[in-house]
Amino acid sequence: MAFEVLVVEDQKDISGIVEKYLEKSGYIVTVAENGFKALEIFGEKPFRLVILDVMMPGIDGFEVLSELRKFSNIPVLMLTAKESEVDRIKGFDLGADDYVVKPFSPRELVRRVDAIIRRTYGQNEEKRLKAGEIEIYLDSMRAFIGGKEIELTTAEFSILFVFMENENVVLSREQIIQKSFGHSYEGMDRNIDSYIKRLRQKIEDNPRSPEYIVTKYGAGYLFRRKEV
Template sequence: MYSILVVEDHREISNIVLKYLENEGYQGTLAENGIEALEYFNGNTFHLVLLDIMMPGVDGFQVLSEIRKISDIPVIMLTAKQEEVDKLRGFDQGADDYVIKPFSPRELMRRIKALLKRTYPSHDAQILSYGNLELDLKSMKLFKDQHEIMVTTAEFLLIKTFIIHQEQVLSREQIMALAFGEAYDGYDRNIDSYVKRLRQKIEDDPKEPMFIHTKYGIGYVFGGKK
């Protein structure tokens, strides 16, 4: 099941969108402001974000900017504005699509379906595995010994990168580019924090890791011998 974060401060609109998402078989989560949206995003795994631009406090452009620092998740912007400059600004910041209010919920569902299909093609391998770890790319879930381990979007992207590039020594800069894209402008030491949290979740003994090994002065290597 695809999980979608809906960021919309007008309850009438969000109720309609959530109902249509449910009817389409998606799991919708509502955030009613920018701060709440970032809290949900950093603590959960989502496949797509519907993001309203005009919100009090932290607006949609600011939320999009923060999301793009750690993730290339597909984002559809919702806006009542039709000025070309707003669209260009959103696309420049990494938005994947725009829907102008008032919109047809059916059209929105078609756009969501098309974007999900492009982002998560069914003909690609759906499971990555290493030892007793399995990563389901479609559901964005991580399993160890067939038991689900809850991970954030950033942690999911990190473990995916490690498994794909297993037994390769990667610098922090390489990890940032591979996991989060060249446009990621976070600090390389952010990777250390992500690795620490991931070790707490997947290692039997985080102090004696079996999966993620530190290469002092260089970066990290996943799997193989120390």
């Protein structure tokens, strides 16, 4: 079961980034562009966490949090540009569970969300990543394409995980080795090419014309999702 998260943020560039990173980590995300909309749709889905911007037009995040606390104990992570201790204390006094100050690291935000979910729901759900039709489960090291499981070796799974964690980023062979196997790897850099060739045979519709793992000549490889 994937957890539903409500993101309340009036700046589309920020909400877009948050949505992308949360969905990549397996969450189902709904975005509300203001506090009024958030309160309107709150009961429409089984939300398990709210990411709530403080500075919004019409009704600010503190007011939204105050209204939510009248009928729900859902965990709330406040997202704000305010840095003063007074504002943080106000949020906690109203019932916020955590605070992230802009500008923020999307990866840190996801980790904080993970921590709140584990703490609140005691969930033991397996961590997963999804990109297009590809979905991988980290603890069991299982991989699926379009819902059909594919068999990967440990090395292939590690490389695929690194690619999916670094979507749309060109990685050199050396970077792939370091991120996948660490500094103890004793193979040759060109061995990565063989791993990637076998990986393409398992995940690509046409390995000779790959859509997921693309070669960037002179630089390395890039992973991108194939939209479905």
